[in-house]
Amino acid sequence: MPKIETNEGYLSVSEAGELIKLKPGTIYNLVNQNKIPYHKSGKRVLFKRSELAAWLITGEVHSSE
Template sequence: MKPFTFDQIPIMMNKIHDKLDYLEKLIARISTVEENKEELLNIKEASKLLNLSVSTIYSKVCKREIPFNKQGKRIYFYRHELMKWIKSGRVKTYFEIEDDIVKRSKI
């Protein structure tokens, strides 16, 4: 780092302040994501998140098609598990399938 002049101090302080502000926002966003990871949902909240009826959710629980937790007679869901479950059903595009075939043929 090269030395700076006395006249450059206000500019450098502004840069430091901007970087600090950016880091604080980044940390806040990361901690929010971590909190959401452990967010526990009841069946009505899961129904709203998945845009499915409560009876459909119960049906999927009975068939063990959806990740859930049971404590006594109550059923709970972790938001991150439901999101992972949704993502697991993603259908690949034709381009992705072709790309997989090309990669496998190179092995």
């Protein structure tokens, strides 16, 4: 299980991909299927570290989108 810091802040698709070891294309597919927690700022897709950590553990999606 990867260690994820709880330092709150938003991550880009690339940063989230590096953190959870997935390619950006895979991340976008998960976003389009609402299978990963995400937030939108305009056209940007962003991720909270804490939500990604919870998603990795439980597989549940709790996003404000």
